[in-house]
Amino acid sequence: MMLGDGRTTLFWDDRWINGQSVREIAPMLYQCIPKRRCKTRTVAEGLDGNTWARDIQGTLGIHEIGQYLMLWQAVQHFTLSDEPDRLLWRWTASATYSAQSCYAATFQGSTRCHSWKLIWKSWAPPRVKFFHWLANQDRCWTASRLARRGLQHHPRCLLCDQDPETIQHLLLACPFAKQTWYIILDWAHIPAQPPANEITMMDWWLRAKAQTPPTLCKALQSITLLV
Structure with a gap:
């Protein structure tokens, strides 16, 4: 995900932090976020006044607090632009979609039957x-x-x-x-x-x-x- 204005990128679920999502970076903290909020909170909304921190609910343990601080530091250097967000296709070097790369991606992790x-x-x-x-x-x-x-x-x-x-x-x-x-x-x-x-x-x-x-x-x- 190439971050632009942050209006279509989901803060909690999309991979907008150096190719990773918050769910991958802070999995225990992610469990403290209501599912409905995960599906609606955009990056633009979350970064506006650090609104994302208000999505956290429940009691935080030592591990959740550690991941909270790590996430806080990770999102501080992001600045939004006027350009719209853009999806990047991970299976090609140019990050653009092609039918050939999509077909090849369907066989990732498959086991070849030699017989x-x-x-x-x-x-x-x-x-x-x-x-x-x-x-x-x-x-x-x-x-x-x-x-x-x-x-x-x-x-x-x-x-x-x-x-x-x-x-x-x-x-x-x-x-x-x-x-x-x-x-x-x-x-x-x-x-x-x-x-x-x-x-x-x-x-x-x-x-x-x-x-x-x-x-x-x-x-x-x-x-x-x-x-």
Whole structure:
């Protein structure tokens, strides 16, 4: 927020103090301000005769008093102008809005799924894609996930009775899964080796893709999900 005449900038909620709001600078003091006042008090009104100090209600403790003094010092050097307040777009160097920067901002803090192409670019039905998306996030209700939540579960895989039941074990490491992979790959004439010691489905798919002719890669991708 670029402060001008202060008539549209909210004193308590907007970021007008060196890119920060009063709520961020003095959070405990902010709790002493009525919500209705936070939504209506402008900077122009608040700085006029230090009217903002009259918004504070309730009993102040030592921390609130300390933040009050800090805020008092922070706002003393501000002077208003005749220019209107102006919003600054934080996602570009020029502080001006663009559709490209807005689109990029929507992905801030997101986590990239490295297996998205394997899952969503295949010929598999939507419900199969959704299952593998859950499996990739370890969101399927296997025995290991039940154990992490303290729920009743079987100690070992019900198919092989050898190892704990994790999603990686069910899809890749279980002897029954390996046998199924071998039969399907042989039936489809795909010259890729069945899963061996890969940690995730994506690891095996990358290895199998390198062993498969380009004309069969799409088939491998779909079979990987359908099996």
